Amino acid sequence: MQENELKHGSIFTHAFNFSMIGTAVVDPIGRILKVNPSLSHILGFTENELISLTLRDITFSEDFVKLDDYISQLLLGKISSHQIETRLLHKHNYGIWTLLRISLVQSNEGNPLYLIIQVQNITERKKVEERYFNFIERSSEAMIIISNRKIQYINETGLKFLNISEKEEIIGKSVIDFIHPDKRNISVNYINRVEAGETIYRIEEIFGRVDGKFINVEFTAFPVYNGEKNDMHVIMKDISEKKKTEQFLLNSEKLNVAGQLAAGIAHEVRNPLTAIKGFLQIMDRESIGSKMYFDVLLSEVNRIELVLTELLLLSKPQNTKHKFINLESIIEQVISLMSTQAILHNIEIKKEINTDTCMISCDENQLKQVFINFIKNSIEAMPNGGPIYIKVFKRDNDSILIHIIDRGSGIPAEILKRIWEPFFTTKEKGTGLGMMICNNIIENHNGKLQISSSPNGTTIGIILPLNK
Ligand SMILES: Nc1ncnc2c1ncn2[C@@H]1O[C@H](COP(=O)(O)OP(=O)(O)OP(=O)(O)O)[C@@H](O)[C@H]1O
Numbered sequence: 001m002q003e004n005e006l007k008h009g010s011i012f013t014h015a016f017n018f019s020m021i022g023t024a025v026v027d028p029i030g031r032i033l034k035v036n037p038s039l040s041h042i043l044g045f046t047e048n049e050l051i052s053l054t055l056r057d058i059t060f061s062e063d064f065v066k067l068d069d070y071i072s073q074l075l076l077g078k079i080s081s082h083q084i085e086t087r088l089l090h091k092h093n094y095g096i097w098t099l100l101r102i103s104l105v106q107s108n109e110g111n112p113l114y115l116i117i118q119v120q121n122i123t124e125r126k127k128v129e130e131r132y133f134n135f136i137e138r139s140s141e142a143m144i145i146i147s148n149r150k151i152q153y154i155n156e157t158g159l160k161f162l163n164i165s166e167k168e169e170i171i172g173k174s175v176i177d178f179i180h181p182d183k184r185n186i187s188v189n190y191i192n193r194v195e196a197g198e199t200i201y202r203i204e205e206i207f208g209r210v211d212g213k214f215i216n217v218e219f220t221a222f223p224v225y226n227g228e229k230n231d232m233h234v235i236m237k238d239i240s241e242k243k244k245t246e247q248f249l250l251n252s253e254k255l256n257v258a259g260q261l262a263a264g265i266a267h268e269v270r271n272p273l274t275a276i277k278g279f280l281q282i283m284d285r286e287s288i289g290s291k292m293y294f295d296v297l298l299s300e301v302n303r304i305e306l307v308l309t310e311l312l313l314l315s316k317p318q319n320t321k322h323k324f325i326n327l328e329s330i331i332e333q334v335i336s337l338m339s340t341q342a343i344l345h346n347i348e349i350k351k352e353i354n355t356d357t358c359m360i361s362c363d364e365n366q367l368k369q370v371f372i373n374f375i376k377n378s379i380e381a382m383p384n385g386g387p388i389y390i391k392v393f394k395r396d397n398d399s400i401l402i403h404i405i406d407r408g409s410g411i412p413a414e415i416l417k418r419i420w421e422p423f424f425t426t427k428e429k430g431t432g433l434g435m436m437i438c439n440n441i442i443e444n445h446n447g448k449l450q451i452s453s454s455p456n457g458t459t460i461g462i463i464l465p466l467n468k
């Protein structure tokens with residue numbers, strides 16, 4: 001009895017009719033010969049309606065080429081059975097995402113007889129996938145999946161992060177190739193740890209790009225088992241801005257404390273100093289004691305007074321007085337002010353004005369302070385003497401560029417990074433405030449500072465708005 005049923009195929013007919021998977025028997029040129037109720041349920045057509053149609057009629061037009069290509073390959077015997085994700089067309093003219101499995105039934109002679117097409121509705125799954133995909137693609141954090149050290153997936157932010165324009169340039173490539181040589185060892189170390197099953201949670205690191213840019217990042221990396229071994233999923237966030245703000249706050253805090261301290265000391269010392277100076281002057285006038293001693297004492301007291309004034313300058317932002325001033329005259333005054341010190345160090349300061357307009361709006365004393373600080377640094381950088389050039393150019397219609405050039409030993413990169421920090425100094429007697437004060441003053445003048453340095457010397461660029 002059972003054998004008989006098998007022979008007549010009634011069990012198979014039963015299975016066909018009650019299968020949860022939509023199934024169609026199609027001839028080699030795509031005409032639909034037989035369908036089951038599941039398929040007509042998925043597509044919204046009755047079984048009879050479907051039988052008068054072709055495969056092309058029920059495929060979403062954009063997807064047909066791909067489907068047709070698979071079928072051709074199948075018919076040519078290049079592949080035996082295949083599974084693709086494609087959209088079919090519902091009776092009401094909308095696309096349904098399906099997983100299609102196509103297999104070929106051949107005659108004993110090997111001629112193609114039928115195509116058996118099995119259809120699973122995956123619209124819901126696709127919707128969920130799409131939703132997550134959008135989330136991930138549009139995330140402000142870089143997301144990367146690494147499998148066997150190769151980049152398997154990267155989102156838009158990830159591409160920007162690595163400064164790469166197209167996904168094709170990176171998918172399938174070795175991740176190490178996209179990391180700066182200096183950072184490869186540590187990266188491999190992280191990859192090994194994650195592949196071994198460890199999760200790295202919100203660690204701060206410096207990421208090095210192949211193009212030489214280093215970025216402060218916070219990253220999380222976790223293992224995801226792929227059936228063979230662990231893939232590494234990475235979420236990375238650029239925290240350079242946060243770092244800068246932190247550093248800035250730290251510095252301004254330092255400065256605040258220094259300012260308060262400076263103000264306190266300056267006041268304490270200033271009063272007794274005034275008395276000492278007064279008496280010295282009286283004694284000098286009345287010629288009590290040696291003239292030479294008085295000169296030395298007086299000049300020392302003047303020096304102390306100068307230092308105190310600077311300390312006070314640091315402690316409170318002075319009420320600035322902006323005036324229209326010819327920059328050239330400021331430079332001339334600074335040069336004559338510095339000349340004694342320059343000659344002492346065998347240094348010549350040369351001025352070169354390459355513009356017809358030099359009128360700027362500025363606080364004269366503050367700007368002089370800037371020049372003095374920079375020239376002082378240049379003098380200190382040339383212990384054996386040499387030239388210092390001050391060159392003024394018209395940068396464009398709105399701004400002026402001043403170069404202060406020395407032929408000193410230059411500033412090594414690791415020092416250059418830190419010179420704007422308050423109290424950063426490489427000199428025994430330096431305060432490390434010079435550069436920072438200059439920066440503050442120029443910023444208050446809506447200007448900008450640039451610096452370039454090589455072992456042959458340093459050039460400071462000051463950009464200031466012109467006043468027309
Ligand atoms: N023209 C320059 N050539 C070489 N190094 C420089 C030059 N200008 C600045 N520097 C470096 O930058 C550091 C910081 O300079 P900054 O003017 O802020 O402080 P300082 O000169 O050390 O101390 P101060 O200005 O209080 O005397 C210096 O110690 C020096 O190492």
Ligand SMILES: [Mg+2]
Pocket residue numbers: 373376377430434435
């Ligand atoms: Mg200095």
